[in-house]
Amino acid sequence: MRASQSAIFRRIDPFAILSFTIPLAVYLLTLAPSVTFFDSGEFITAIHSLGTAHSPGYPLFVNYGKPFTWLPFGNIAFRVNIATAVSASAACFAVYFLTHYLLKREELVPDLRFSDTFARLCGLAAALAFAFSARLWLQSNHDKPYPLVAFMTAMVFYLLVTWRERYDEGEMRPSHIYLGAFICGLATGAHQTIVLMLPAYAWLILSKNWRLAARVKELALTVAFGLMGFAIQLHMPIRAMRNPLLNWGDPRTLDLFLWNFLRKGYPVEPPDRNLALAWQQLSAFNLPREFTWVGLVLLLVGIGAFFTRRRDEIIAYLLAIVCSLLVIVGYFNTPGDLIFLTEEFFTPIYLLSAVFIGLGLFTLLRLALRNNPVEKLRTVPIKLMAGLLLLVLPSAICAMNYYENDQHENYVAFDYATNTLRSLSPGAVLFTWGDSGAFPLWYLQGVERMREDLDLLHTPHLVFDWYLDAFPHLFGRSVLRTMPERRQSSEVALKLAVAEQIVSRPVFIDFSTRYSLPFAEYGLKQRGICYQLINDGGSVLRPPDLAVWRLYASRGYTSQMGFRDLDTGKAILIYASCRMEAGEILLRMGYRQQGAEELSAAAAIAPELRAQVEQVLAAYGAR
Structure with a gap:
């Protein structure tokens, strides 16, 4: 019994556990205690009632979040926020898992066990860098579907990478492709941006053998499994017949379902594009903002060092970036005041970026240690120093973003x-x-x-x-x-x-x-x-x-x-504006003291209105 327990503990990967638990602990510390602005209240209401959220409905996210509403503590909003923290932590684990998998056969020094330990450390560093990036952290501490999409994106990427390796060994594993297709279909129930990854996934398959596209039976089965996953969309018409609390679009008929799924309720007249707007749209995808310039350099180092051995995986990653920019920037042509909404669509690409940052860390570590004898590298001080150096980047990103992403007092x-x-x-x-x-x-x-x-x-x-x-x-x-x-x-x-x-x-x-x-x-x-x-x-x-x-x-x-997000700032400004309006009305009606008090309260809430407050007071001769 003791021998079997010892074997189990040896198989446990502490770095994998840390890649999930450290982000989760930080997310819970910074978690919003209740409902927030934007889509939060609507998502929570849909999840609570198993209804349909705004277009495209989000049926997978609704069903994923529902079990968390049964937690025995906190309000319903807090419980749903925990669901997002868990999915974001799972996405961080996926970064670790992918990074370690891509490095599992890489040699840091002749000692394979030593090399594997540092491959795991690089995976942990990449996972934490992604965990503390501004975009994912902002999505992790209140209800958002994008971390769930990112996790599923990584799982499909892993399935196709393992399929490729089995294919090179002469072993066909079509089940990997079928499962990947099922996950893609299922992921449409979290957000439709999963389709932006399809060209990258197709490249991972067809770059091995272009003749695979002519295999009608396998292609039909792949489509069938994708449709099986897509069947999560049946949640919307089925639940609509029960008239849930939130039933956006009432998609009980095919026409109403397509109205919701195809986002026909949000007609937006695309603006006339100019260079300034195009640059603003392109800047929504911003690697230095998420990982710092050091992270961008590490990503480029990882791509350069592994391009020969992982060429098709790197091309798939670059293809995902190009397709996302072509669709989000080129096709959507988002107006300037709505570009911030499209920033969330890049979360899956940021996840893959973190993986290549991990490869870049491993490359630099290999260069730094290659001339040292193995006996010296095995010493505890060297291991500890190398481990601490690997955690410098995620620590710096965490320090940069903690204050702005701490929502534990966001009421x-x-x-x-x-x-x-x-x-x-x-x-x-x-x-x-x-x-x-x-x-x-x-x-x-x-x-x-x-x-x-x-x-x-x-x-x-x-x-x-x-x-x-x-x-x-x-x-x-x-x-x-x-x-x-x-x-x-x-x-x-x-x-x-x-x-x-x-x-x-x-x-x-x-x-x-x-x-x-x-x-x-x-x-x-x-x-x-x-x-x-x-x-x-x-x-x-x-x-x-x-x-x-x-x-x-x-x-x-x-x-x-x-x-302070956009609507949080607006809400605070509304409080101040209403008190300023009340003060001006009172001054017009001759209530000078009460009017001045209201104007003073407005300036205290929003100091940026102080100049306007002084002008109003001066206009009525009040102090």
Whole structure:
């Protein structure tokens, strides 16, 4: 028994364990404690209800995250955030696994065991460099599907590399290709960007023997296994028939499924391309930003040193970069203000980049140690020194990115949403405009069951019948039903919906709605970060309700948290802008002291508004 246990422990790879546990520990330390902005609230609501998220639906990510909602601690959002931390850690393990596999036959010194130890150390260093890169770390501490896609990308790459080696040995292993095709089909349920890797995968296969493309039986089986994985998409129509809490696009029919899967709900007019925009788009893929310039040099060293032995793997990696840039930059032609969204699509390529950084580390280590006798290299000080040197790069990347990616105090979205709910009268309806203003509210009401007396309506969706169907008590006989989707704008739909609701209940709009569309026909009464519409023709100036500020939680905009993404900054600015607006209204109405206090609060929340605050005070002769 003892002998068998000893054998098991000898087979355990401590470096493999560390490649997963170290990133996971850091991710958990920096994990967001609740819902965040962008797609977070919507993803969590879809996962909780096993529903359908925004296009293209994300059925694999939804089903992957669901078991984590059963954890016995934390709120649902925190549990789903843990799911992403686990998938990101698995992606880091994949870097270690691939790096060590590519180095397993490489000789550092004549001692094979010694060479293998340092190959594992290089794999660990590469895994940690990827773990602490800005892009993956940002995706790891709140709910994102891209780390899961990256992990699956690496597994397919590994399967094809092992298939190639068996092929060279005269052994056919088509099961590796079939399994890889299945994983690719399955990965479409996490994100469709997996298709950008298909040319690279095809190269890994066909570069061994171009005649393989003519094998009809194997090709048919590969496609069949890919379709088997793609069957995860059936989650959407099957669950749509059960009317889950979040049922984006209601994809129960083929037409509605294709509407969701093909992202037809997001028509974007491509901008006129110029050199500045093209460079901005290309810069979304930025290796020095993720791994530093030292990391980029190591990557080039790894490619150069291993090009002869791993030529096809390197060509596949470069092909993945070219295809991604051609599609994301060339075809999508993303507008400048949305380019930040495409940065996440490069996560699988960053994973493969980390692998080649590991190969570069091994190359430099081999050059440094090749003239030393083996007996000297076996000493503990030499091993310890070499190991520490290998960890310099990931340590530096970690130190650079820790402060900005530490979200363990990030309550901005949670507090912004709860403060919004506290602003509303009982039985009110709230119209929102931007996703970050709506999705946290969906999570709080749908998952945490807060303020279920309210109706929260997202203005951009009012043009879709599937969305109106979700509110039969509001839109069962609405005039919106008589207007074809293709002829209706969000602005027109909002005005019609407001006119229908305001006669029977309190109607509120959020800050984004307030400044996206004029409401001259209605009076406005400001309640914190929301505005109540009054059906009086807009002729009366009303003082803001200052009492609501005392109901607000202030963690979200007064903490010294380092994390600041685009919408976090906007939320903080909205708090300040609303207080500045309230202060100016009070000054106009003659309430000088209260107005000055509100303006002072605005400057304290957002110091960048201090100059505007001083101008308003000066205009009214106040201090």
